[in-house]
Amino acid sequence: MCSVLSISAGTQLYTGYHVISDQHIATAHEDINRALTTLPDKLSILDSLIISRQQEVQLVDTLNYLFPPQQYNHASLLFADSTPLIRIDNNRDITNVPQWFQSLIKIPEHHEKRIINNDDFDVGILELSASSRWAYTKYWQLFSNTLISHLLLMLTGGCAIYLISKKHFTSLRKLTTRAYNIDNLNQAPLALPDESDIKTIVRAFNKLSYQLDVNFKSQANEAVKLREQAYLDPISGLGNRSFFIHQISSWLDESHKGGLALIQTTLISDYYEQEGYQAGDKLIKQIAARLNDVISYNYTTIARLSRDEFAILIPNLSSEKLELLGKMVLKIFDDIVNNSKLVSPSTTDIGLVYIEAQISPSQLLTQLDNALTQAKLTPHKSIALIKDPNSHSSLGKQQWKQLLEQAINEDLFQYKFQPATLEDKSVYHYEVFTAIQKNKNFFSAGQFLGAIEDLKIGSWFDRHVIVTIVNRLNADRTIGPFAINITNSSIGDPSFTRWLDQLLSNNTQIASRLFFELQEISCIRNTDATSLLCSIIKRYHFGVGIDNYGRHFQSLNYLKEINPDYVKIDYAYTYQLNDQTKSTVLSSICRTAHSLDIKAIATRVETETQLERLSDLFVSGYQGFITEKYTQLETV
Structure with a gap:
């Protein structure tokens, strides 16, 4: 016109x-x-x-x-x-x-x-x-x-065309918006417009969105099935021996403080012999359910090692609580025996090991077997506890609280920054590791994070770390990006969510240089609070990451709702990549993240051989000792 x-x-x-x-x-x-x-x-x-x-x-x-x-x-x-x-x-x-x-x-x-x-x-x-x-x-x-x-004619004609085609533009705008967000799954289908030509396009968009959602669910389910085949006991639904050993290795590298329990019972064999296989399988599922209900500590790993053996790993648990846990588990089996109709009495023995110092997985498993042997030698108790002879005296709750208060008031925290590197050797971010230096005593995060969670003061600790890093980013525009880990107790704290909302709204200028990492367990067990926190972080265009990705056997569908920028693969999948089963599972869970345009970062990568193997498995980046060869760690 x-x-x-x-x-x-x-x-x-x-x-x-x-x-x-x-x-x-x-x-x-x-x-x-x-x-x-x-x-x-x-x-x-x-x-x-x-x-x-x-x-x-x-x-x-x-x-x-x-x-x-x-x-x-x-x-x-x-x-x-x-x-x-x-x-x-x-x-x-x-x-x-x-x-x-x-x-x-x-x-x-x-x-x-x-x-x-x-x-x-x-x-x-x-x-x-x-x-x-x-x-x-x-x-x-x-x-x-x-x-x-002519200007009047142009204006009049333009208004007339706008009014006539307004309805068409509305439909086209919706199509354009959906085209930009076509990779966002779980979107409601677009309403069909009156225009026949656009109606055909809308139908095609709806069908494409539905197919993408179906494909993602299929990929996620495939990843879950592969993990279950490799690491899940098919009857109990708990992790198997391979999974438990991998979790021990991962935990020892992270913290090496906490407790383990090895449970051996004749109850299952007695059931199979006297009641049949269906009753025996039902009993195993009942035991697994009771263990999951009673043991509610964070980062707990429960596994079925063999027909009659179960194992429990709980990081950052005190020796007193470990003994209490052993009694609770023993009571579970005693209750089942008392309610059963077995002719011959069944026995259950529990070996407990508490450690605080560095130890190898083989040494730990040996101590666990020794503890079980001691339990069998004391049938009147059926529980035996071995404390690591090399461990130092552990701080109590109030001592940890006093130490953390002093660290915050006197700024005794030290920060180490480890780079997460992409395939092109560029640094994606630096993960912040926190420690406390008091006089000549050094306390790593692995030592005091358990106490923080136990005391429910994660919000208190996280606020101090976040404010420190935010101030550093504001003071120096050349540093970063940094990734800060958020404790589980902070995620469930509404006051922390409100505080973080206010802080981020006042510091949007550093949004591109700051990520927040959340544990996968939070996405699974506290989905609503985690989703709310992530939505606030994304509202101000800060980054979101998921740590320990793939550690738990639940569905990976939470990725669609959280939609993080990256996930950090659990060490259990990046260790011993020569294992074909492990490589297949790793490739599957990485492909699930890749389908949503989420970066998959492998953790604890230590060798060039490991790095080369990971490059073929949909891994976007890596982090660990290997990155320290390329980037000097900074300690402040």
Whole structure:
């Protein structure tokens, strides 16, 4: 429409220019022709040597009448021999037309010279210059009217087109928005519009979105099934021996403080023999359910190692609580025995190991077997506890609380930053590791995080760390990005959520340089609170990550709701990659994240061989000792 109106306006102005120019010249010709019929009689009676004042005035009046000053800049009469007779000059500026228009449009004056003849005798010469003042005035009026009329037409037409096609634009906007967010799953189908052509496209979009959602669920389910086949006991639903050993290795590298329990019972064999296989399988499921209900500590790993053996790993647990846990577990089996109809009595023995110092997995498993042997030698108790002989005296709750208070008040925290590196060797972020340095005593996060969770003061600790890192980012624009771990107790604290909302809203300028990492267990056990916290973080465009990705056997569908920027793969999957089963599971869970455009970062990568193997398994980046070769760790 704009093009058509522009062409129409241009054509009208072009034609008008030539018409007005021609009319300007034609008017001058008419005036000259009229003058040639009037002036011969007046000039023939004049004497070229003597002309009276009265005759001069009459000629001036005649010329002004024939050639109005408004239209002619110059008019003059000469005798036939070119002797000057009368000259009139009327130079006037064009005041009713803008100067810029006169500079843009050129309409020249019209000059003409005619011989005045009377009865075949030349009696004089007429010279004149027709002013372009009239032509400029006419053309300016035409230009203004044309421009205004076409602008009004354009505006009216645009409004009409907008009103007519508003409904179409609404449907197209919805389609455009859905196209930008086509990879966001779980979206409601678009409503079908009235327009038949757009309706076909909307149907195609809805079908594509549905298919993407189906494909993701299929991938997630495949990953779960592969993990279950590799690491899950099919009857109890608990982790198997391989899974438990991997979790021990991971825990020892992280913290090496806490407790383990090894449970051996004759109850299951007795059930299989006396009640049959169906009853035996049902009993195993009952035991697993009771263990999951009773043991509610964070990061707990419960596994079935063999037909009659179960094992429990609880990081950061005190020896007193470990003994209490053993009694609770023993009571579970005693209750089942008392409610059963078995003929022969069944026995249950529990070996407990508590450690605080560094120890190898093989040494730990040996101590666990020794503890179980001791339990069998004391049938009146059925529980035996072995404390790590190399462990140091453990701080109590109040001592940990006092230490943390002092660390915050006196700023005794030290921070180490470990890079997470992408495939192109660029640093994606630096994960913040916190420690406490008091005099000559050094306490790593693995030592005091358990106490923090136990005391429910994670929010208190997290606020201090977050404020410290935020202040550092504001003070120096060249550092970062940093990734801060959030404790589980903070996620369930509404006051922490409100506090973080306010803090992030006031520091959006550092959003691109700060990530927040949450544990996978929080996404599974505290889904609503985790989703709320992540939505607040994303509202201000800060980054979100999930740590210990794939550790738990629940569905990976939480990824769709949380939609993190990255996940950090649990060490159990990145250790011993020569195991084909483990590699297959790792590839599957990474592919699930990859389908949502989520970066999968492998943790504790230590060797070039391990790095090369990971590059073939949908892993986007890596973190661990290998990155320290490329980037110097910073300690503050």
